[in-house]
Amino acid sequence: MNDIPTISWIEAGQSRSARWHSENGAPPPKRVVIADDQMSADSAYRLACEGTALLWRGDFQNARQLLQALARRIDRAPRKPAKIAAPTPSPTEAFHLHRQAQAQRARVLAMLLLPFEQDFRIPLRRAPDVRQACNEAYGAPAGPFVASLRELLGLIGAHEWRKNGVDIPALGQRIHPHYGVFSPVRGEYVGLVADAPLPAMQASLAFDIGTGSGVLAAVLARRGIKDVVATDQDPRALACARDNLARLKLDHQVALLQVDLFPPGRAPLIICNPPWLPARPSSAIEHAIYDPDSRMLRGFLGGLAAHLEPGGEGWLILSDLAEHLGLRPRAELMAMIDAAGLKVLGRIDVKPQHPKVSDASDPLHAARAAELTSLWRLAVA
Known part of the structure; x- marks a missing residue:
């Protein structure tokens, strides 16, 4: 007491x-x-x-x-x-x-x-x-x-938000975020995962690291991947993902696991949308935005090679806002990729469309106006 x-x-x-x-x-x-x-x-x-x-x-x-x-x-x-x-x-x-x-x-x-x-x-x-x-x-x-x-x-x-949900065009349905779980209102990153060409050897399994609301796991399942293993260390996120996957009738395709980063085993496709800014969060919900010392980003890159099937791909979905703010230079990201024994197969970029992009009164307007969200296709070097 x-x-x-x-x-x-x-x-x-x-x-x-x-x-x-x-x-x-x-x-x-x-x-x-x-x-x-x-x-x-x-x-x-x-x-x-x-x-x-x-x-x-x-x-x-x-x-x-x-x-x-x-x-x-x-x-x-x-x-x-x-x-x-x-x-x-x-x-x-x-x-x-x-x-x-x-x-x-x-x-x-x-x-x-x-x-x-x-x-x-x-x-x-x-x-x-x-x-x-x-x-x-x-x-x-x-x-x-x-x-x-x-x-x-x-x-x-x-x-x-939980009652009304957020429309996800890539699913043709809504995702219902729970309290403390990041809402997928920035749809550009969901669209990247929905549209990117699947790896040539992709067949039946994918890992979604840090699933949050479960939206990316749902997109992968809807794209025909037979089994998706979605991980998160936050019980609220897992409860939210479980609720959404059941609503979408995809719970038979997606297994949820409470772990930090990777589940056991290997997969031909592993995706991760880590927090984009290397700074300290001040609330639970900010853990989806701020990643102190890029801990999750480094953990994903550092463990990717050990969990990819030969010939598989890792998809890193990441905004370059940190670069425009001077918080993490592009050279630092490339050094992380190289140190992890990975190579870049390609990159797909999209321009965010959220309201702050055009809000000149925002103190960070210049950085937001230049921001790109990218899907980095990575493989073992």
């Missing part, structure tokens, strides 16, 4: 506490005050910036409006004018500044807290019924707790 984080505060002159829940593993705030509809947005913003959390006792919808007001104040926060004009940051500096700003924004917005009852009900006026969303993300209730409103809104958004 001592390992369960708790949050403490004073209310009506009495000391109170509750279990603290944070999916990102954030520690409970040390300073907590009670807040309600009488608190102004300016006061709430000042307290949140100072690191004081606000445990909400007012109307739920007013809490949502307050969170939006806090976000507006963060986004328009005045910056101290520089006496000397600062030089334009390099792409790498722009990336790190952007990440720092995102982290600070998240810290401030996470200061608005909500109470939850035993069954995930929120004891506030006009509070929605969030029991299903919480059950999907948290599992069975474990008692009353306190969590941030921002986290709850993420749960609600994930519940809507």
Whole structure:
């Protein structure tokens, strides 16, 4: 019990506490005050910036409006004018500044807290019924707790994604991502796997390393590969993939295995879509985007030769955004491939079409505008 984080505060002159829940593993705030509809947005913003959390006792919808007001104040926060004009940051500096700003924004917005009852009900006026969303993300209730409103809104958004699904043209059906599992909204990488010519000796088996939602395993199965072994080390991802493959009636073709990277044995086709940026994730969902020191990329390349059948191919699906941001030069990637005893048979490129490509206000716009997503066809040298 001592390992369960708790949050403490004073209310009506009495000391109170509750279990603290944070999916990102954030520690409970040390300073907590009670807040309600009488608190102004300016006061709430000042307290949140100072690191004081606000445990909400007012109307739920007013809490949502307050969170939006806090976000507006963060986004328009005045910056101290520089006496000397600062030089334009390099792409790498722009990336790190952007990440720092995102982290600070998240810290401030996470200061608005909500109470939850035993069954995930929120004891506030006009509070929605969030029991299903919480059950999907948290599992069975474990008692009353306190969590941030921002986290709850993420749960609600994930519940809507899971309910409605994401249209995948390559499948002609939808994939339903679960909470904490990356949604395949960037369809260009799915299209690469759907359209790339299968290896000449490809027949009956493929491995999908880091399957996530199961979308690429499903594409391979739909392309006629008799048996697909899809791996992931995240139980949430495997549960999500299992659900999607059953919906698509492909669960008889795809076996799911909880391992880090490769399953036992060899296959004539092995594919992997690792996280694209070598940086540290700040939340569970960011593990699909950020790969510290390119750990998964290095692991896939380093183990590929030992798991490929003679004459087989490894398909690495990778964005070059890290190159445009100065985080991982092309020469470093080529050196990894060479050191792993591999050779490049070919490469298929596609231009991403997501909205940020054309958003000139994005701090990383120049890099995103130049980005290509590629399917690298690799073989044993």
